[in-house]
Amino acid sequence: KSPPLICRCNKTDFLSLTDTTVGWTYHYSNYTMTWTRARWYCQTHYTDMVTIQNQKENDYLVSILPNRTGSPYYWIGITKAHMNETWTWVGTNSTWIGEQSWATNEPNNNLSTEFCVEIYTNRGKNRGKWNDEKCSKKKYAVCYQAQCNSTSCNRGKCQETVENIFCLCDPGFKGDRCQTAVDCAPLSEPDNGYLRCFGGNQTNNSTCQFQCNMGFLLIGSSSVTCGVTGIWSGPRPTCLTIACGALLDPEKGSHYCFNPHGSNSFNSSCWFHCELGFRLVDVTKLLWNNPVPLCQGMTISYQGNNCYFRSVNL
């Protein structure tokens, strides 16, 4: 039966490192145990044995551990299985060892089986340095508690260090908790057309549909969808004018046009007229692209293909 647990790492110590964010926290046992037992203790009550990734973390860790005048000190989470293996941090599978990490003349593997590591917390010159030790020795456990959890980052991966916790967002999301979907660039209406969007503010999965005004032809895709990375599925289509063929002058006559959208295009209106002594006949049978106005009689206006004929009698 294990003694009650106590967390001595107080929050104000921790917050002194940083004002606004909190990463993982350190905790230690108030009784000693073997290294294997220490790992079990950490994994049971916290996240794992402490991992030190740089000198700053090492300094910080030492600063929060109680000073001790002699052995036993504290187990840290670095070990190796055999003499010729590299030292590995069990919490992260990383292998960081600083230039100044080991105490003088360490690691010495004095007993040939010193495959675990303690950290000195005395007041001497070896303060904060490491020493290899036989794993069966009893020391205090130092653990860390991760602050990342499954809800830390809405749509991303939570990352933390001792002084920081942050989110690496999935594609399509941003914000400190990845809570905001990346928007696609706002779309404007095409010239001579309009658009309607559905499914939100031009974010993931919202769709915009395009239509062209009467007499204009849509070139491109009539609908685009905003993808997860904030990019539209295609370019905005354009609206081209539908041009009718050029009109011929009637024999013994001529024509002129009013072209609001370009020559012989949507809503272009053309008038035929005849030379003196002639009048227009049969204009009702005319199609725009096949106009054969005859200058004999006279008739009224005609509409086809969105281009208008008007006859005039002069």
Ligand SMILES: *[C@@H]1O[C@H](CO)[C@@H](O)[C@H](O)[C@H]1NC(C)=O
């Ligand atoms: C550890 O701390 C608990 C709670 O404060 C206490 O009851 C227990 O005696 C302590 N154990 C040792 C070995 O100091």
Ligand SMILES: *[C@@H]1O[C@H](CO)[C@@H](O)[C@H](O)[C@H]1NC(C)=O
């Ligand atoms: C470790 O390495 C030394 C020297 O390279 C070698 O003599 C020894 O046999 C190795 N020991 C093991 C357990 O591999």
Ligand SMILES: *[C@@H]1O[C@H](CO)[C@@H](O)[C@H](O)[C@H]1NC(C)=O
């Ligand atoms: C740890 O790292 C070593 C070397 O990079 C790799 O071979 C091993 O599979 C890793 N172990 C785990 C549990 O990730």
Ligand SMILES: *[C@@H]1O[C@H](CO)[C@@H](O)[C@H](O)[C@H]1NC(C)=O
């Ligand atoms: C090696 O271990 C022996 C036995 O524990 C001890 O007497 C000796 O001082 C150690 N030597 C070093 C350099 O730590």
Ligand SMILES: *[C@@H]1O[C@H](CO)[C@@H](O)[C@H](O)[C@H]1NC(C)=O
């Ligand atoms: C522990 O020792 C260090 C180095 O001598 C000292 O700066 C620190 O104030 C000590 N901490 C406590 C709680 O006594």
Ligand SMILES: *[C@@H]1O[C@H](CO)[C@@H](O)[C@H](O)[C@H]1NC(C)=O
């Ligand atoms: C998860 O972590 C966040 C900080 O990243 C914290 O605000 C939240 O309370 C935690 N939720 C749970 C259920 O532990």
Ligand SMILES: *[C@@H]1O[C@H](CO)[C@@H](O)[C@H](O)[C@H]1NC(C)=O
């Ligand atoms: C949509 O965008 C507008 C302007 O950018 C903003 O005011 C509005 O709150 C947004 N609506 C939603 C549901 O995100």
Ligand SMILES: *[C@@H]1O[C@H](CO)[C@@H](O)[C@H](O)[C@H]1NC(C)=O
């Ligand atoms: C995505 O759009 C489709 C079609 O508009 C809709 O059925 C679906 O529910 C949308 N999904 C999300 C997650 O908004």
Ligand SMILES: *[C@@H]1O[C@H](CO)[C@@H](O)[C@H](O)[C@H]1NC(C)=O
């Ligand atoms: C984007 O929307 C699609 C369709 O609804 C959905 O399957 C997908 O999970 C969404 N992606 C993200 C990152 O939310």
